[in-house]
Amino acid sequence: MLVFLAGLKDVPKELEDASEIDGASAWQRFRYVIWPLLRPTSFFVVVNSTIGAVTGLQAFDLVYVLTKGGPARATSTVVIYIYEQAFTFNNMGYAAALTTVVVGLLILCTGVMFAVTRGGRFDED
Template sequence: MIWPLLRPTSFFVVVNSTIGAVTGLQAFDLVFVLTKGGPARATSTVVLYIYDQAFTFNNMGYAAALTTVVVALLVVCTGLMFAFTRGGRFDED
């Protein structure tokens, strides 16, 4: 089954879903406002942890290092996805 116009869109959705799952950016505002990480950090996300380190505990260097690691991890994951799918092109060429 060939989906010539759906393949790049599907690749875009997979990459964005991976980024959203790793960072939890979509849930940051809700978690921050409602629970601030919840009891025993049960609802904490990576971005909330970085935010806490930077602005609650004033560990700017540590938060910057964590951000660099998260961005590097996402770049590697996205690069692997590009390599395996040839940039979203799944055709047999």
């Protein structure tokens, strides 16, 4: 929400005022003026959310301190699994390989998002 708030503060007030003078309703101002200007911000949020969902990196500290992935691995994430392989079971090579696969998947997902949205611009040309 803070990222969207920052994006909203970046929308030029002159464009909103001009659309209001032209007779646009509040919904039309949002749909045709504000939302297109928030699309790069939306792209940033989607990419970061995807990375967070795939890796579970934002939850690592909470999950590790509270449950260590248990009971029955119910709260385990990819990052917890890699951490356990590396530092609990001393399988450094396997953990490094898993990390490489996860980073590769994230690069692939981000590349697909960039290709689909033309770099986050969402142009309708």
